[in-house]
Amino acid sequence: MHFRTRGELVVDRLNVALLFVIAALMIFPFFYMLVVSFTSYREYMNTDLLLWPKTWVLDSYRYIFSSKQFMQSIGNTVWITVIGTVIDLAMTSTMAYGLSRQVPGRKYINFMVLLTFLFSGGMIPTYLVVKATGLIDTSWALILPGAISAFNLLIMRQFFMGIPNELTEAAIIDGASEMKVYTHIILPLSKPVLAAFGLFCAVGHWNTFFDAILYLNNPDKWTIQVILRQIVVLSDTASSLKPTLMAQQVRDQHLPPPETIGMAAILVATVPILFVYPFLQKHFAKGVMLGAVKG
Amino acid sequence: MSSVIEETVSRSVPVSLKRPSKSLLSRMWHMRFIYLLLLPGIAYFVIYKYVPMVGIMIAFQDYSAFTGIWHSDWVGFAHFKEIFDDPDIVQILFNTLYLSLLQLLFAFPVGIALALMLNELRNHAYKRTIQSIVYLPHFVSWIVVIGLVNTFLSEKGIVNSMLGLLHLPQSNLLTSPGWFMPLLLLEGIWKETGWGTIIFLAALSGINNELYEAGVVDGASRMRLMWHVTLPALRGTIALLLILQLGHVLDTGIEQIMLMINALTKDVGTTLDYYVYVKGILNADFSFSAAFGLFKSLIGLILILGANKLTKKFGEEGAF
Numbered sequence: 001m002h003f004r005t006r007g008e009l010v011v012d013r014l015n016v017a018l019l020f021v022i023a024a025l026m027i028f029p030f031f032y033m034l035v036v037s038f039t040s041y042r043e044y045m046n047t048d049l050l051l052w053p054k055t056w057v058l059d060s061y062r063y064i065f066s067s068k069q070f071m072q073s074i075g076n077t078v079w080i081t082v083i084g085t086v087i088d089l090a091m092t093s094t095m096a097y098g099l100s101r102q103v104p105g106r107k108y109i110n111f112m113v114l115l116t117f118l119f120s121g122g123m124i125p126t127y128l129v130v131k132a133t134g135l136i137d138t139s140w141a142l143i144l145p146g147a148i149s150a151f152n153l154l155i156m157r158q159f160f161m162g163i164p165n166e167l168t169e170a171a172i173i174d175g176a177s178e179m180k181v182y183t184h185i186i187l188p189l190s191k192p193v194l195a196a197f198g199l200f201c202a203v204g205h206w207n208t209f210f211d212a213i214l215y216l217n218n219p220d221k222w223t224i225q226v227i228l229r230q231i232v233v234l235s236d237t238a239s240s241l242k243p244t245l246m247a248q249q250v251r252d253q254h255l256p257p258p259e260t261i262g263m264a265a266i267l268v269a270t271v272p273i274l275f276v277y278p279f280l281q282k283h284f285a286k287g288v289m290l291g292a293v294k295g
Numbered sequence: 296m297s298s299v300i301e302e303t304v305s306r307s308v309p310v311s312l313k314r315p316s317k318s319l320l321s322r323m324w325h326m327r328f329i330y331l332l333l334l335p336g337i338a339y340f341v342i343y344k345y346v347p348m349v350g351i352m353i354a355f356q357d358y359s360a361f362t363g364i365w366h367s368d369w370v371g372f373a374h375f376k377e378i379f380d381d382p383d384i385v386q387i388l389f390n391t392l393y394l395s396l397l398q399l400l401f402a403f404p405v406g407i408a409l410a411l412m413l414n415e416l417r418n419h420a421y422k423r424t425i426q427s428i429v430y431l432p433h434f435v436s437w438i439v440v441i442g443l444v445n446t447f448l449s450e451k452g453i454v455n456s457m458l459g460l461l462h463l464p465q466s467n468l469l470t471s472p473g474w475f476m477p478l479l480l481l482e483g484i485w486k487e488t489g490w491g492t493i494i495f496l497a498a499l500s501g502i503n504n505e506l507y508e509a510g511v512v513d514g515a516s517r518m519r520l521m522w523h524v525t526l527p528a529l530r531g532t533i534a535l536l537l538i539l540q541l542g543h544v545l546d547t548g549i550e551q552i553m554l555m556i557n558a559l560t561k562d563v564g565t566t567l568d569y570y571v572y573v574k575g576i577l578n579a580d581f582s583f584s585a586a587f588g589l590f591k592s593l594i595g596l597i598l599i600l601g602a603n604k605l606t607k608k609f610g611e612e613g614a615f
Contacts, residue, residue, distance in 0.1 A: 005516070007516075008516070008517045011517065011518075012415070012417070015412050015415055015416070016416065016418075016421070018412065019412055019413070019416070019425050020425075022409070022425075022429065023424075023425045023428040023429060025485075026428050026429050026431065026432055026485065026489065027428050027431070029443045029447070029485075030431075032443070032446075032447075032453065033443060033446075036446065044451065045451070048456050048459060048460065049453065049456040049457070049460060050451075050453075050456075090335075091335050091336055091339060092336075094332040094333070094335060094336065095332070095333055095335070095336025095337075095339075097329075097332060098329045098330070098332040098333035098336070099333070101326065101329050103323075103326045103329045103330065103333070104319055104322055104323050104326075105323075109333065109337060112337075112340055112345075113340065116340065116344045118596055118599070119348065119592060119596060120344065120347070120348070120592065121344070121346075121347025121348045121349075121350055121351055122347070122351070122571070122585065122588035122589065122591075122592060123571055123572065123575060123576075123584075123588060124353070124571070124575040124576075124581050124584045124585040124588055125346075125347035125348070125349075125350030125351055125353065125585055125588075126343070126347040126350075127575070127576065128347075128350055128353070128364070128581070129342065129343065129346050129347050129350060130343075133342065144339075144343070145343045146343075147339055147343075148336060148339050148340070153336070177328060178326070178328035178329055178332070179328055179332075182332065203434050206436075207434075207435070207436035207437075209436060209437065209438055209550055210549055210550050210553075213553075214576060225436050225438050228436075228438045228439070228442060229438050229554065231442075232438065232441075232442030232445060232446070233438065233441055233442060233445060233554050257451075259446050259449060259451065259452075262442055262445075262446060263442075263446060266438075266439050266442050266443070269436075269439065270435055270439055273434050273435060277427075277431065277434065280434070281427060281430070
């Protein structure tokens, strides 16, 4: 772009190098988790600084994949992710479309949505409502109470309003119903937004943790993040009885150590995200930009 | 088009001459399918956002699950008094503000610095690769982050291995009270800083290139360009994000803390959000906890409105 002095060149190279180091720090934990998860019991216990296993073993993976609870939680999470994302998108887009039309009373509805930015009932009253609506211990508790994000709703409405009005009016003059306008004009033109938000919602559902802790007591309903907590966090804290029990078990049966099991479990739970990530990336910058353009 | 015209017409005529309500009704009937589309969303906001707001009244009751919200005894501000009498409140408030301050002082500037560094990269393929990598941690869950940290800091973990190789004393940072907040901060920086750059980069990409060219013609160095062109362009975005941050000074989130905290770090790690959870859900003290949550929300509301006013005073746009 312009002439660079020697000093600027040095700064440039330092910048490139420093960013390389930062990126390496970001990616290293993923690499370490891969390495540890494939390490054998003996090697994990005897190596001081483990950076590359001499032999790659599948013990930890065998252990978690043979766990009925682990597999069941993956099934639960897939279900919640798929149904939850569909419901999120359906509810958000229908409401956003409704608010983008010149319908009498929309100002009040808009205000009702905006107010939730400033004030909310908080955890306890929300918990009581979820309980009163009979969702405790059902997967719906992880889907319905968070179905619409007010922020996404307003961005999507803004996007719909950007679609030329002439298009909608022409369709209506040609005899199309409102429903048809929504499904045949608005939705097809909004694919980029729907893709971006859909992927955000899906990642959100896949990573749901606190709601699951809050609303689900029945272990059969638990999601993958709750099971991960059982495996990687509770087995480590000083306050829990579990580590001693688990350590005992490990010594007796020569099971893989908790750390390698934990890393394998984390890897399996992260693979779907790593898998959609390249696809995600194409869309999310757009999604965030929509948010950044203040609406 | 007709509805637009109708609206402008109805807005321009004086109130007394406004169309009779019959036409409003017919307009509403005309758009009945739109209302049908709005219905699920409205029901959602009423049930899961507004009913809980009404439910806040249990903060003024001695709520019991057996008698329910309509038959519990009213106790006025007793639970709010309880909050101020709670011997732990000072420590909890301190923990909350301390964590927020750490984030404001360290995490926030790191995000801006990273965005500026990315913006200076000339090689587009390299820039895109680095961006993909630094965005990635945002998409993993807190359990994954804390699971990794636990493994890094475990007895056989990489931190202790390094310390051992350097002949330094090994220690367990996970149970050390002094390390609790710094660890939360570092985890947060690792997970969210890259993602946070997106909004800054969006603002930077909007800068008019002529400003740089004019600067170069005038003989400005890269550093001067950054100081006089790039940073001023970020001012609005920085101000906006600062307001949002200030409004959330009391929100520390729960997931990260509940996963990190243990018996030895309980005192230094309990924040307002976490306390609401412990009291309300674990100890089933619904009324006290709801009062505590309401107290927190009200202060948060005042903070966000105040911060917004302040930024407007400094000549920035503000959030609303």
